[in-house]
Amino acid sequence: xxxxxxxxxxxxxxxxxxxxxxxxxxxxxxxxxxxxxxxxxxxxxxxxxxxxxxxxxxxxxxxxxxxxxxxxxxxxxxxxxxxxxxxxxxxxxxxxxxxxxxxxxxxxxxxxxxxxxxxxxxxxxxxxxxxxxxxxxxxxxxxxxxxxxxxxxxxxxxxxxxxxxxxxxxxxxxxxxxxxxxxxxxxxxxxxxxxxxxxxxxxxxxxxxxxxxxxxxxxxxxxxxxxxxxxxxxxxxxxxxxxxxxxxxxxxxxxxxxxxxxxxxxxxxxxxxxxxxxxxxxxxxxxxxxxxxxxxxxxxxxxxxxxxxxxxxxxxxxxxxxxxxxxxxxxxxxxxxxxxxxxxxxxxxxxxxxxxxxxxxxxxxxxxxxxxxxxxxxxxx
Amino acid sequence: xxxxxxxxxxxxxxxxxxxxxxxxxxxxxxxxxxxxxxxxxxxxxxxxxxxxxxxxxxxxxxxxxxxxxxxxxxxxxxxxxxxxxxxxxxxxxxxxxxxxxxxxxxxxxxxxxxxxxxxxxxxxxxxxxxxxxxxxxxxxxxxxxxxxxxxxxxxxxxxxxxxxxxxxxxxxxxxxxxxxxxxxxxxxxxxxxxxxxxxxxxxxxxxxxxxxxxxxxxxxxxxxxxxxxxxxxxxxxxxxxxxxxxxxxxxxxxxxxxxxxxxxxxxxxxxxxxxxxxxxxxxxxxxxxxxxxxxxxxxxxxxxxxxxxxxxxxxxxxxxxxxxxxxxxxxxxxxxxxxxxxxxxxxxxxxxxxxxxxxxxxxxxxxxxxxxxxxxxxxxxxxxxxxxxxxxxxxxxxxxxxxxxxxxxxxxxxxxxxxxxxxxxxxxxxxxxxxxxxxxxxxxxxxxxxxxxxxxxxxxxxxxxxxxxxxxxxxxxxxxxxxxxxxxxxxxxxxxxxxxxxxxxxxx
Numbered sequence: 001x002x003x004x005x006x007x008x009x010x011x012x013x014x015x016x017x018x019x020x021x022x023x024x025x026x027x028x029x030x031x032x033x034x035x036x037x038x039x040x041x042x043x044x045x046x047x048x049x050x051x052x053x054x055x056x057x058x059x060x061x062x063x064x065x066x067x068x069x070x071x072x073x074x075x076x077x078x079x080x081x082x083x084x085x086x087x088x089x090x091x092x093x094x095x096x097x098x099x100x101x102x103x104x105x106x107x108x109x110x111x112x113x114x115x116x117x118x119x120x121x122x123x124x125x126x127x128x129x130x131x132x133x134x135x136x137x138x139x140x141x142x143x144x145x146x147x148x149x150x151x152x153x154x155x156x157x158x159x160x161x162x163x164x165x166x167x168x169x170x171x172x173x174x175x176x177x178x179x180x181x182x183x184x185x186x187x188x189x190x191x192x193x194x195x196x197x198x199x200x201x202x203x204x205x206x207x208x209x210x211x212x213x214x215x216x217x218x219x220x221x222x223x224x225x226x227x228x229x230x231x232x233x234x235x236x237x238x239x240x241x242x243x244x245x246x247x248x249x250x251x252x253x254x255x256x257x258x259x260x261x262x263x264x265x266x267x268x269x270x271x272x273x274x275x276x277x278x279x280x281x282x283x284x285x286x287x288x289x290x291x292x293x294x295x296x297x298x299x300x301x302x303x304x305x306x307x308x309x310x311x312x313x314x315x316x317x318x319x320x321x322x323x324x325x326x327x328x329x330x331x332x333x334x335x336x337x338x339x340x341x342x343x344x345x346x347x348x349x350x351x352x353x354x355x356x357x358x359x360x361x362x363x364x365x366x367x368x369x370x371x372x373x374x375x376x377x378x379x380x381x
Numbered sequence: 382x383x384x385x386x387x388x389x390x391x392x393x394x395x396x397x398x399x400x401x402x403x404x405x406x407x408x409x410x411x412x413x414x415x416x417x418x419x420x421x422x423x424x425x426x427x428x429x430x431x432x433x434x435x436x437x438x439x440x441x442x443x444x445x446x447x448x449x450x451x452x453x454x455x456x457x458x459x460x461x462x463x464x465x466x467x468x469x470x471x472x473x474x475x476x477x478x479x480x481x482x483x484x485x486x487x488x489x490x491x492x493x494x495x496x497x498x499x500x501x502x503x504x505x506x507x508x509x510x511x512x513x514x515x516x517x518x519x520x521x522x523x524x525x526x527x528x529x530x531x532x533x534x535x536x537x538x539x540x541x542x543x544x545x546x547x548x549x550x551x552x553x554x555x556x557x558x559x560x561x562x563x564x565x566x567x568x569x570x571x572x573x574x575x576x577x578x579x580x581x582x583x584x585x586x587x588x589x590x591x592x593x594x595x596x597x598x599x600x601x602x603x604x605x606x607x608x609x610x611x612x613x614x615x616x617x618x619x620x621x622x623x624x625x626x627x628x629x630x631x632x633x634x635x636x637x638x639x640x641x642x643x644x645x646x647x648x649x650x651x652x653x654x655x656x657x658x659x660x661x662x663x664x665x666x667x668x669x670x671x672x673x674x675x676x677x678x679x680x681x682x683x684x685x686x687x688x689x690x691x692x693x694x695x696x697x698x699x700x701x702x703x704x705x706x707x708x709x710x711x712x713x714x715x716x717x718x719x720x721x722x723x724x725x726x727x728x729x730x731x732x733x734x735x736x737x738x739x740x741x742x743x744x745x746x747x748x749x750x751x752x753x754x755x756x757x758x759x760x761x762x763x764x765x766x767x768x769x770x771x772x773x774x775x776x777x778x779x780x781x782x783x784x785x786x787x788x789x790x791x792x793x794x795x796x797x798x799x800x801x802x803x804x805x806x807x808x809x810x811x812x813x814x815x816x817x818x819x820x821x822x823x824x825x826x827x828x829x830x831x832x833x834x835x836x837x838x839x840x841x842x843x844x845x846x847x848x849x850x851x852x853x854x855x856x857x858x859x860x861x862x863x864x865x866x867x868x869x870x871x872x873x874x875x876x877x878x879x880x881x882x883x884x885x886x887x888x889x
Contacts, residue, residue: 098888123437164455173543
């Protein structure tokens, strides 16, 4: 275990960021993220007790301003314009049918309050959705249904609401672990910077997939086997668009892949970091792309990793100890100043201060108490 | 290669349709393509392609599914087996083969002409064998011979393994016996694509039968007489109908809404040996109704009373004239060759006892109730005789049809044509059903014929999505004992990725 701060392995340059088309798309957003200071911030927390909690954020003091019911919220995601909050409801049955749902909430632009726009059923068999992804232009929402092994794609209306899925894609597969890998289980999905591909990890079938997104339709572009019994889970795409990180939960490795957003191809791993015990893992990238953060549920620590600017390889940086916390999820604030660690079993949210330019970690504080926090999204005015 | 029909094909508009036009309303719900398969090999190849493309396959043989389990498949593919009509294959030996694409009428003709045998299957000629047999296969000869699945010896089925690979299995009581049992009545669209049913033996077809059709006048029908007719009918099946010499008697009471004018009693009879030498049991049965002034009617007339007057679905004017716009095949031979098409809704119930007075009164009340602005012609509560050989010992354990104690089987039906009638008709039907099945069930199961001393739930081949409002819907269709857990286990084992699913498929 390391607790010191290592020197930066490299500094990002503009040239490195704009490598490839994906980087060109990512750059303006990235620069915006690190250049502007927030004046007002709200946090939206999904609670496993069946509600969403809205907090007004004042530094390390979070004040709860609203609590709204939401069935089994598993993941929350704000639209790029921060006008709509989408919630994956991790349910098995909706209105008697085997399917999960997604809720869309209008977000008050000034006070951050939520007003339900609608609850949209997923396709048949798309049960227990766990993850959402929004295209950069905010026009498409993709949903990964963990239990049903189905992806749904929605076109988003002007007011942020959803209609019927414009495309449904069913995964099939399994892994060697009879209990946890009896079928495919889409875990995490992400739009690449081009917006023309969705990357996904499939815990159940030991695969990473790339789905092409064309005219609101999903088509399989390629699959990458991550190894029998590896159980790929949480993943993140570097803002420059050419490197992709994924936890392999069951074998407890963190892998770094080369990704080509033009062709939608995932290459072989360029790095694999092994950890001693398997558990649930989370990861998040700093908006600057200079730092990756990881947690393991059975280790009460937040690890920071320097991202090599040239090749995306990781070298360990600071480790922040989390006391008694059991980290289950991490989110980096869009402004790059905070990393939020959710302690699901303990019912706490911790904020770890980060350097907005480099992502280097500093001190931590417990900022909120929420039963079974599952996911958090930040709105900055 | 299967014949692939996509949206650009002229045949798509016809072949994407359901026979039940209630499911045609939403274009966004339609399947993206239809794969017409003539052989099991074609079906396997098409299914693999569908799975690889991440599409959902739904399976159609005759296209008579009562709910939208097949045609409403957004972005998916219908695997259409209506051309898979193989009568025999090398290796079948002396066994009888029934392919899923054969219509029941074709099955009867082929088995009769070639072998002089039959299946105790349904009364609707155009129903496809695939769905019919998957759900049990019951019909006019079932009291005499049992269910079609009681005779099933082997099933050829395409399953999708946990890796997503299509695999042809030949299953029987020694090979994948759990899947074999599940395919004997568990219902279609659950475990795979059945490409062949094989039978070591089948019952000999009767040499002749007697048919009779009576009807009763609603205009003069009192509640007391109506109750007496229902109780006479039900009492017969509860008592005399359990004796084997009556098992060749099948009768259906067609309880139409009073606005139809008359309700009917139709029957078919033969002796257990397939002759009509001794008509005493029939005479005895008919005598039960003499006091209620029945009128003999021709079958076609009685049948037509079930239907509201038809109006063309797409009438338009052309200058001074009205013209009807129809798809070519529909205009030529009817919708998908399936006779009457229109909008329809169905519900069901297995009855273990005769009608109680309270039930009969409730039925009378509902069938004479009028709803302003709602045409209730085309509504019928069809009460079929049941039991006899169906209730033979050991059949429930060997198959997935657990209802083996019933004496009557009820099918609620409604037929109409115009979408604007949907709400009123469906509401009346739901209220009728809820009212009837709230009287003799535990209040926590009110509204459905939950298994108890009176009822044995519902028939999976008459699926009714209204039942999904109840968390106990699997118990309505699969009972309260170990059948549903067994089917869930089979589902996990043979379709772990839930490739085959619909609104009422087995949920593992």
